[in-house]
Amino acid sequence: MSMSRSKASAEESVPVNLDDFERIADKRLTKAVHGYYSSGANDEVSLRENRVAFERIRLRPRFLIDVDNIQLQTSILGYNVSMPLIVSPTAMQKMAHPDGETGVAIACKEMGIPMTLSTLATTSVTDVSANCGGEGLRFFQLYTFRDRGITYDLVKRAEAAGFKALVLTVDTPTLGRRNADIRNQFSLPTGLSLANFEAPKAKSTLGSEGTNLSDAREAVRIAAKQGMADHSDSRSALSAYTTKFFDASLTWDSIKWLKSITNLPIVVKGVMTAEDAILAKEQGVAAVWVSNHGARQLDGVDATIDVLEEVVDALRGTSIEVYLDGGIRRGTDILKALALGARAVAFGRPALWGLTYNGKEGVSQVLQMMKDELSLAMKLSGATNVSSVPRDLIRMPYDAPYKSKL
Numbered sequence: 001m002s003m004s005r006s007k008a009s010a011e012e013s014v015p016v017n018l019d020d021f022e023r024i025a026d027k028r029l030t031k032a033v034h035g036y037y038s039s040g041a042n043d044e045v046s047l048r049e050n051r052v053a054f055e056r057i058r059l060r061p062r063f064l065i066d067v068d069n070i071q072l073q074t075s076i077l078g079y080n081v082s083m084p085l086i087v088s089p090t091a092m093q094k095m096a097h098p099d100g101e102t103g104v105a106i107a108c109k110e111m112g113i114p115m116t117l118s119t120l121a122t123t124s125v126t127d128v129s130a131n132c133g134g135e136g137l138r139f140f141q142l143y144t145f146r147d148r149g150i151t152y153d154l155v156k157r158a159e160a161a162g163f164k165a166l167v168l169t170v171d172t173p174t175l176g177r178r179n180a181d182i183r184n185q186f187s188l189p190t191g192l193s194l195a196n197f198e199a200p201k202a203k204s205t206l207g208s209e210g211t212n213l214s215d216a217r218e219a220v221r222i223a224a225k226q227g228m229a230d231h232s233d234s235r236s237a238l239s240a241y242t243t244k245f246f247d248a249s250l251t252w253d254s255i256k257w258l259k260s261i262t263n264l265p266i267v268v269k270g271v272m273t274a275e276d277a278i279l280a281k282e283q284g285v286a287a288v289w290v291s292n293h294g295a296r297q298l299d300g301v302d303a304t305i306d307v308l309e310e311v312v313d314a315l316r317g318t319s320i321e322v323y324l325d326g327g328i329r330r331g332t333d334i335l336k337a338l339a340l341g342a343r344a345v346a347f348g349r350p351a352l353w354g355l356t357y358n359g360k361e362g363v364s365q366v367l368q369m370m371k372d373e374l375s376l377a378m379k380l381s382g383a384t385n386v387s388s389v390p391r392d393l394i395r396m397p398y399d400a401p402y403k404s405k406l
């Protein structure tokens with residue numbers, strides 16, 4: 001691993017929480033990259049809400065419970081994990097540090113938790129797996145392209161590289177409006193590429209008749225190589241890129257097609273309502289990932305933690321797992337989500353801050369900090385097992401005032 005940037009400089013004190021990592025990262029990143037990583041959509045109402053909603057939830061600790069040995073381990077999609085945390089897919093991680101996606105993947109592998117690789121990664125599925133020695137649990141986040149041959153190709157390469165699930169992001173038919181990216185005319189810095197669109201080394205054997213695959217892939221590849229340099233619609237280059245290539249005609253029914261080309265479990269990321277949770281269930285998905293995309297798509301939606309319970313209720317009695325991301329910054333946040341029925345939580349930006357801070361090592365520090373904080377929160381609240389955190393460990397703002405049931 002390259003370690004081109006050092007730890008905190010003298011004037012930066014050692015980070016003791018994720019906010020510290022964020023502050024340090026903010027100072028080190030270029031204006032454009034910082035703007036891209038940190039932004040929410042529009043007025044960032046939902047971005048603030050993702051945090052504030054966690055702060056509104058109160059804990060109801062129980063005491064004189066033996067918390068000497070608490071259980072942090074659980075399983076995700078049948079795989080044992082050391083704690084209920086997943087790293088969310090975030091695009092273009094080499095902008096943070098040369099370790100990029102490989103750094104995140106190795107940190108996750110060492111911690112024993114899943115990493116989700118973005119379709120728009122700056123390291124390919126094949127290279128990430130190879131750099132991890134084929135070890136570790138990785139999911140592939142899928143964006144679908146107008147040309148289904150491209151999507152097919154991505155899925156097959158993720159399968160071949162040993163990725164264990166497809167995380168289909170449903171909240172991005174096109175890109176949300178992010179002021180900083182427009183102001184900064186954001187595009188991928190020179191020298192980096194969207195590596196999953198580099199021409200495959202070997203001739204691929206595709207079964208996607210009827211699509212002019214090589215032309216389409218070539219177009220995506222060229223656009224990626226040029227740093228998505230098309231600003232023609234006067235928005236960010238990323239926005240122009242998605243408008244041009246992403247399949248905005250995708251429907252719930254398209255999951256049938258996905259299932260026809262792969263046996264990998266499908267996780268639907270971006271669900272915010274009970275209605276969509278039920279449609280996902282009807283398509284036979286393995287998991288539903290409650291997310292508002294880090295508040296980067298539609299501004300004005302609820303905080304994810306505020307809709308978690310309706311999704312959990314809609315899926316009760318099924319074996320579909322529910323995950324949540326959006327604003328997870330503390331061990332107590334994880335505990336609150338578990339109490340509301342999430343099997344696991346995820347975060348995106350904190351991994352980028354860790355990466356910016358000190359590459360793979362920085363990500364490891366961030367993950368360890370979350371593990372320690374979760375463990376502490378459980379001990380102080382009398383929760384002994386991440387798989388059975390009781391609902392009454394918390395009070396939601398919408399809960400009725402306490403009435404004695406004793």
Ligand SMILES: Cc1cc2nc3c(=O)[nH]c(=O)nc-3n(C[C@H](O)[C@H](O)[C@H](O)COP(=O)(O)O)c2cc1C
Binds near residue numbers: 088118293347
């Ligand atoms: C810089 C950045 C890039 C992202 N890229 C992707 C992506 O490529 N695919 C995706 O499904 N979600 C993407 N997301 C959303 C994250 O997966 C996740 O939902 C979000 O970051 C969670 O919120 P948090 O950052 O508050 O933890 C991105 C988020 C950020 C901040």
Ligand SMILES: CCCCC(=O)C(=O)O
Binds near residue numbers: 120172175238242296
């Ligand atoms: C087209 C999506 C780009 C990556 C992404 O999901 C994000 O910036 O939020």
